[in-house]
Amino acid sequence: AQSVTQPDIHITVSEGASLELRCNYSYGATPYLFWYVQSPGQGLQLLLKYFSGDTLVQGIKGFEAEFKRSQSSFNLRKPSVHWSDAAEYFCAVGKHNQGGKLIFGQGTELSVKP
Amino acid sequence: DVKVTQSSRYLVKRTGEKVFLECVQDMDHENMFWYRQDPGLGLRLIYFSYDVKMKEKGDIPEGYSVSREKKERFSLILESASTNQTSMYLCATWAPSSNYGYTFGSGTRLTVV
Numbered sequence: 001a002q003s004v005t006q007p008d009i010h011i012t013v014s015e016g017a018s019l020e021l022r023c024n025y026s027y028g029a030t031p032y033l034f035w036y037v038q039s040p041g042q043g044l045q046l047l048l049k050y051f052s053g054d055t056l057v058q059g060i061k062g063f064e065a066e067f068k069r070s071q072s073s074f075n076l077r078k079p080s081v082h083w084s085d086a087a088e089y090f091c092a093v094g095k096h097n098q099g100g101k102l103i104f105g106q107g108t109e110l111s112v113k114p
Numbered sequence: 115d116v117k118v119t120q121s122s123r124y125l126v127k128r129t130g131e132k133v134f135l136e137c138v139q140d141m142d143h144e145n146m147f148w149y150r151q152d153p154g155l156g157l158r159l160i161y162f163s164y165d166v167k168m169k170e171k172g173d174i175p176e177g178y179s180v181s182r183e184k185k186e187r188f189s190l191i192l193e194s195a196s197t198n199q200t201s202m203y204l205c206a207t208w209a210p211s212s213n214y215g216y217t218f219g220s221g222t223r224l225t226v227v
Binding site: 009104 | 145147149154155156157158159162172204206208209215216219220221
């Protein structure tokens with residue numbers, strides 16, 4: 001069955017520290033991969049996406065993610081976290097031939113310490 | 115920019131009521147989706163639609179139905195609301211030309227009492 005796993009439910013990092021949020025997927029073929037962010041009281045916003053090509057993708061707000069086929073992973077990284085990055089982060093996978101249907105992970109809540 | 119508007123931000127309904135959640139988009143996106151979001155479970159797909167009058171079940175359709183009479187509007191219907199349907203409901207749209215990103219509405223937080 002297709003699935004997406006975000007192993008960390010909650011992560012706390014200090015402002016200025018680096019961040020890595022983990023995402024593992026189970027899929028029959030190379031999927032399309034996404035990271036979304038949801039700030040408190042807000043809708044979901046697309047951070048970045050991977051379709052093909054360069055496995056290191058850059059997104060908005062200084063985030064990047066790396067697709068590793070051998071590990072079925074698509075981890076999100078940021079070199080220096082800002083207090084405004086506190087939010088919930090969702091990894092998602094999909095296939096173009098499924099009409100845009102996405103499967104989401106459980107989410108990782110990020111807290112930032114001053 | 116595509117705007118996806120969900121008619122209510124907060125709703126409180128009674129058990130057994132029929133509930134309508136409305137979602138309207140202002141672009142010509144073919145595909146529309148309803149998800150529910152619960153803590154620790156992420157987003158789960160309830161129903162989606164590829165076109166007017168077309169619908170397909172997602173992963174958790176039980177207790178829900180949908181209606182898409184016009185391309186811009188996708189309604190989620192709770193036939194007889196129950197307390198376990200208390201949740202955040204998110205509508206999203208997508209088109210093949212949209213570079214494969216969903217556009218989400220701001221959500222409707224439904225409480226069933």
